[in-house]
Amino acid sequence: MTRETLLDRVISLLQKAEFILSEKCDIRPRSFDLGARRGKTFLLIKVLSNIEGLGEETSLEMRRLAVLFSGSPIIIGEHTNDHPLESGAVYLRYGIPCINIETLHDFFVEEVPPLVYAAPGGLYVEIDGDTLKAIREVKGISLGDMSKQLGVSRRTISKYESGMNATIEIALRLEEILDSPIARPINILITLDKARQEQNQPNDLRKANPLERDALSALMNIGFEVYHTTRAPFNALSRDDYNKMLTGVSDYTEVMLKKAKFMSSLASVAGTYSLFIVDGMRHPKQIGNTLLIMREDLKDINDTEDLFTIFGEKMDPDKSNN
Known part of the structure; x- marks a missing residue:
C-alpha cells in the first residue's frame, strides 16, 4: 500500500483507540506526520513504508521533540529493505521503536503488548529470569534436566535466569x-531517560537563518529557553518554567499560514501554546489557536508573563480563523 494509505489507516486505528489527533502534517521537511494523545500518553508518529528510510537527523529531532513534549516517538511501517515487519515484533531505528499496523492495533486497541524484538541475527524474546527460575524450582526441574530438554548447557540456563x-x-x-509464559512484554512507549533529557539543552541558533536568529534571540532575551528545530513544521519549541510554546518564524506567506494552522492543531493535542512571529504582516491576528505577532512588536514585551498575557487577551475562540 502507499504511504498515504498506510497513514490514513493509522489515523483510523488511533481514532478507534480513542486518541485525540492533530491534523496530518503535509509540510516539508517534516520529522513526524502527526501528534496523538490519549490521557497522559502523547505520541509523535511517523509513517514510512520502508523503515530504513528513517534518517539519523530526522530520528534525532523526533527523539528530541519527544523529550520536550514529554511523549514517545514511534514509527509505523510495512517492511525493511529485505522483509516485511513481523506482527507482534518491535524493530529499532536510531533508538525509535518501529512496528507494523497490526502490532499498533494489538497494543492500543486490544491492549496486547508485543513480546518479540528484532536484532542482528533474527527475532528475540526478553526472558523474565526471576519467573523462569521460580517456576522451574516449583516444578522441581533441575538445571541439568532443563539443559538436557533444551539441548543447551547448564550455564546457558543460568544466563536465561x-x-x-x-x-x-x-x-x-x-x-x-x-x-x-516467561517472556517480558515490550513497552513501545519509550521514555527517554533523565540523562538524555539533561543533554537536551537549548540550541545556540547557529543553524538558524537571520530572521530566525533575530526573533528567537528576542524570545530568549525575555526569558524563554528556545530549542531550535530543522525538520519540524515549526522553527522552535520555546518554554519557561510553566509553559511550552510551538514557535514559528517566517515572512507572511501562504506557506506560513499553512504552518500556523497545523501548529494550532498540534498545540491543541500536545497541550501547548502556539506562536508565529511574522515579518511583513500589517495587523496581528490568530490562526485557530496560533497567535500571530509582528516581529517588531517583540521589543515591547518585557518577559514571558507579558507574552502569555497577550495570549489571554487575543485568543478569543469566537474570533479564531480556521
Whole structure:
C-alpha cells in the first residue's frame, strides 16, 4: 500500500483507540506526520513504508521533540529493505521503536503488548529470569534436566535466569516445558531517560537563518529557553518554567499560514501554546489557536508573563480563523 494509505489507516486505528489527533502534517521537511494523545500518553508518529528510510537527523529531532513534549516517538511501517515487519515484533531505528499496523492495533486497541524484538541475527524474546527460575524450582526441574530438554548447557540456563534474552524458538520451548509464559512484554512507549533529557539543552541558533536568529534571540532575551528545530513544521519549541510554546518564524506567506494552522492543531493535542512571529504582516491576528505577532512588536514585551498575557487577551475562540 502507499504511504498515504498506510497513514490514513493509522489515523483510523488511533481514532478507534480513542486518541485525540492533530491534523496530518503535509509540510516539508517534516520529522513526524502527526501528534496523538490519549490521557497522559502523547505520541509523535511517523509513517514510512520502508523503515530504513528513517534518517539519523530526522530520528534525532523526533527523539528530541519527544523529550520536550514529554511523549514517545514511534514509527509505523510495512517492511525493511529485505522483509516485511513481523506482527507482534518491535524493530529499532536510531533508538525509535518501529512496528507494523497490526502490532499498533494489538497494543492500543486490544491492549496486547508485543513480546518479540528484532536484532542482528533474527527475532528475540526478553526472558523474565526471576519467573523462569521460580517456576522451574516449583516444578522441581533441575538445571541439568532443563539443559538436557533444551539441548543447551547448564550455564546457558543460568544466563536465561539472569536475564539473558533468547531466540523465539528457545522461548517457546521454555514455555512448553514450564507450561507457563516467561517472556517480558515490550513497552513501545519509550521514555527517554533523565540523562538524555539533561543533554537536551537549548540550541545556540547557529543553524538558524537571520530572521530566525533575530526573533528567537528576542524570545530568549525575555526569558524563554528556545530549542531550535530543522525538520519540524515549526522553527522552535520555546518554554519557561510553566509553559511550552510551538514557535514559528517566517515572512507572511501562504506557506506560513499553512504552518500556523497545523501548529494550532498540534498545540491543541500536545497541550501547548502556539506562536508565529511574522515579518511583513500589517495587523496581528490568530490562526485557530496560533497567535500571530509582528516581529517588531517583540521589543515591547518585557518577559514571558507579558507574552502569555497577550495570549489571554487575543485568543478569543469566537474570533479564531480556521
